[in-house]
Amino acid sequence: MVAAMLVSENTTEPLTFEIFPWNHNFETGIEVIDSQHKKLVEILNRLAWHFASSHSDVSCDHVLDELLEYAKFHFAEEEQIWNSRLPEQTVVSNHQECHQLFVETIRQYQASQSDDEEVLADLFDYLTRWLAFHILESDRRMALMVSAVSSGMSPDQARRHADEQLGGPVAVLVSALLEIYNKLAGSTIQLMREKMARKRAEEELEKVRQARLDEALEQQASEYRQQLEFLAYYDSVTGLENRNGIVRQINTLLESARLPCGSAALISLDLDNFLEVNTRFGEESADRFLGILARRWLDALFPGGALARVSGDEFVVLVRDSAQVQTQLDALQLTAGQPCSINGSTVSVQFSAGVVLFPHEGINDADTLLRQADHTLFRAKQEARGSWLFMDAEEQLQYKARQQLFDEIRKGLPDNQFRLYYQPKVNMCTGELIGVEALIRWQHPERGLLAPGHFLPAVEHHPVIMDIGEWVIREALTQLQRWDREDIELSVGVNIAALHLRHSSFVERLANLLDEFPEVAPQRLDLEILETAALGELDKATETIQRCTALGVSFSLDDFGTGYSSLSYLKNLPVDTLKIDQGFVRDSLDNGSDISILKGIISLSQAFNHCVIAEGVETLEHGNLLISLGCCYAQGYAIARPMPADALPEWQQSWVPPAPWYDPSCQT
Numbered sequence: 001m002v003a004a005m006l007v008s009e010n011t012t013e014p015l016t017f018e019i020f021p022w023n024h025n026f027e028t029g030i031e032v033i034d035s036q037h038k039k040l041v042e043i044l045n046r047l048a049w050h051f052a053s054s055h056s057d058v059s060c061d062h063v064l065d066e067l068l069e070y071a072k073f074h075f076a077e078e079e080q081i082w083n084s085r086l087p088e089q090t091v092v093s094n095h096q097e098c099h100q101l102f103v104e105t106i107r108q109y110q111a112s113q114s115d116d117e118e119v120l121a122d123l124f125d126y127l128t129r130w131l132a133f134h135i136l137e138s139d140r141r142m143a144l145m146v147s148a149v150s151s152g153m154s155p156d157q158a159r160r161h162a163d164e165q166l167g168g169p170v171a172v173l174v175s176a177l178l179e180i181y182n183k184l185a186g187s188t189i190q191l192m193r194e195k196m197a198r199k200r201a202e203e204e205l206e207k208v209r210q211a212r213l214d215e216a217l218e219q220q221a222s223e224y225r226q227q228l229e230f231l232a233y234y235d236s237v238t239g240l241e242n243r244n245g246i247v248r249q250i251n252t253l254l255e256s257a258r259l260p261c262g263s264a265a266l267i268s269l270d271l272d273n274f275l276e277v278n279t280r281f282g283e284e285s286a287d288r289f290l291g292i293l294a295r296r297w298l299d300a301l302f303p304g305g306a307l308a309r310v311s312g313d314e315f316v317v318l319v320r321d322s323a324q325v326q327t328q329l330d331a332l333q334l335t336a337g338q339p340c341s342i343n344g345s346t347v348s349v350q351f352s353a354g355v356v357l358f359p360h361e362g363i364n365d366a367d368t369l370l371r372q373a374d375h376t377l378f379r380a381k382q383e384a385r386g387s388w389l390f391m392d393a394e395e396q397l398q399y400k401a402r403q404q405l406f407d408e409i410r411k412g413l414p415d416n417q418f419r420l421y422y423q424p425k426v427n428m429c430t431g432e433l434i435g436v437e438a439l440i441r442w443q444h445p446e447r448g449l450l451a452p453g454h455f456l457p458a459v460e461h462h463p464v465i466m467d468i469g470e471w472v473i474r475e476a477l478t479q480l481q482r483w484d485r486e487d488i489e490l491s492v493g494v495n496i497a498a499l500h501l502r503h504s505s506f507v508e509r510l511a512n513l514l515d516e517f518p519e520v521a522p523q524r525l526d527l528e529i530l531e532t533a534a535l536g537e538l539d540k541a542t543e544t545i546q547r548c549t550a551l552g553v554s555f556s557l558d559d560f561g562t563g564y565s566s567l568s569y570l571k572n573l574p575v576d577t578l579k580i581d582q583g584f585v586r587d588s589l590d591n592g593s594d595i596s597i598l599k600g601i602i603s604l605s606q607a608f609n610h611c612v613i614a615e616g617v618e619t620l621e622h623g624n625l626l627i628s629l630g631c632c633y634a635q636g637y638a639i640a641r642p643m644p645a646d647a648l649p650e651w652q653q654s655w656v657p658p659a660p661w662y663d664p665s666c667q668t
């Protein structure tokens with residue numbers, strides 16, 4: 001017999017809580033009554049649980065109501081049983097009074113509306129005591145009498161019988177039980193309350209802790225956000241906006257309203273003599289100077305304008321009202337010219353600028369506008385430092401046309417609009433086909449088949465040339481693979497633009513492309529680079545060429561003779577072949593000096609052990625001359641025009657060199 005709080009092992013959550021644990025001593029032997037008692041005890045336990053665990057703002061009134069309702073129902077049932085078996089006995093009417101007293105006491109308690117803990121504890125004390133006493137003493141006595149009457153005793157005999165049964169040791173047991181119940185009820189409730197209070201306090205604490213943590217995290221996140229925002233849109237040296245910042249401003253302006261054509265202006269501006277400041281005073285002081293200049297310029301900015309530093313000494317100014325551009329530029333130049341003291345010396349600067357008015361036809365995005373302004377700045381600098389230029393309408397149109405061309409090419413490449421034609425390179429004396437040169441063609445959807453002269457010059461300095469180059473290499477490798485399968489063994493020369501060759505990942509990407517075609521030997525790919533492309537930075541070009549050579553590919557110097565390579569240069573450049581520029585060949589027949597150039601190139605190549613090929617062999621005479629000078633390799637219309645890949649096998653089968661060239665003993 002233990003008042004219990006059954007607590008599961010892993011959690012602090014009680015499963016049941018019994019202020020009044022049921023015990024067989026409570027059984028009267030009358031089934032209906034026992035089950036109703038059990039129900040009463042269950043409600044009482046629930047009430048205690050509720051009282052112990054609930055927050056003070058939730059009252060246990062509804063459970064108390066339930067208890068009262070059930071008690072009344074049970075009393076009525078019980079009284080009916082007693083009355084039917086023991087009619088008109090005072091024990092029964094006393095018992096009834098006892099019931100009434102119970103109901104009244106509870107009602108009184110309810111009416112008092114007290115939430116005071118002590119009052120509540122008293123109530124539980126009363127309830128447990130009453131229930132224990134009533135069941136153990138009163139109800140069991142009634143039950144004993146009922147059973148005695150049923151076995152034939154008179155009511156008086158039955159009462160005496162019950163007295164005997166409940167007297168002596170049983171009475172002691174009953175009072176001991178009552179005592180225990182009373183104590184257990186009090187301490188269990190107390191224990192439960194403490195436990196619950198502790199749990200609530202812990203939860204409260206956890207909530208506060210979590211809230212503090214969230215707050216701290218939120219605070220940190222917002223600081224990071226601010227820092228990121230700053231880094232993304234501002235320049236840390238001057239505190240001005242950076243390129244992203246001004247792009248955002250321009251786009252906002254473009255989106256905010258329908259601006260009239262040319263109503264706003266974008267100025268790209270570059271300090272002319274900042275390098276001098278940098279070298280003279282060091283980077284730190286130069287940065288400080290930029291900060292001062294930025295602040296002065298901000299003061300000189302017209303309303304609605306914006307100023308950003310986009311790189312080292314380049315700034316961008318946004319002018320809301322293009323009518324003010326001229327005055328704005330004057331004000332900025334005046335400000336730049338104001339002396340500023342750094343490390344005890346006086347410094348002033350001036351700038352050149354390019355201006356583009358916007359919105360203008362077709363082009364209304366910040367990136368393009370910035371590029372146009374830069375482009376115009378570049379021209380301004382070439383004309384005169386300290387000056388500015390406006391991009392004019394014709395330039396804008398040209399710019400637009402170029403942009404369109406880039407877009408069309410970018411779209412045309414994956415769209416299969418480009419083709420490679422192949423022009424044979426032969427040994428004129430033996431008729432042997434030594435290789436082919438891949439030459440690009442554009443099957444334009446509207447303009448028909450275009451030779452490279454129609455689109456390459458406009459893009460050779462634009463990154464789109466790299467897209468073209470990669471397409472060409474992949475296409476040439478694909479063709480080599482096809483020819484392989486047809487047992488046609490050829491090597492292919494592809495033309496590589498200077499910008500492409502100089503790109504930092506050129507070698508890596510070439511290696512990847514070669515990897516895509518494991519069946520094709522890299523030795524069959526020859527990269528034709530312009531002499532001028534290699535001329536730029538010799539060391540770098542040499543390194544690139546060497547790394548590519550290590551992959552297995554070979555190199556030819558294209559249009560050789562036009563780039564005035566020095567001898568030492570030619571000696572050091574790891575190329576295999578020199579391709580004599582077709583200009584020398586074309587003019588050689590009626591120009592003595594071109595013959596001597598031809599002679600010079602041919603002997604140079606022999607001296608440096610390079611192979612030599614003449615381009616532009618248009619006539620029989622060209623061939624005769626070249627053969628007589630010792631150059632038997634050639635390419636030109638007299639041999640074959642560039643042709644689609646599938647025309648090549650037939651050409652190869654039918655072509656024989658003209659009789660005057662024919663010399664099967666040729667060794668080159």
Ligand code: C2E
Nearest residue numbers: 439440451452453472495496497616617618635636637642
């Ligand atoms: P190139 O590399 O010097 O190519 C030789 C050019 O001369 C080709 O013009 C070819 O058709 C032409 N040609 C060949 N034999 C004769 C001849 O006997 N007489 C005359 N007058 N011309 C001859 P094409 O195909 O129009 O190419 C022109 C230039 O475009 C090429 O000059 C090359 O610099 C460039 N190019 C062609 N394809 C590509 C390519 O795929 N990538 C790159 N980056 N440039 C290419």
Ligand code: CA
Nearest residue numbers: 437495528558
């Ligand atoms: Ca070429």
Ligand code: CA
Nearest residue numbers: 558559581615
């Ligand atoms: Ca050439």
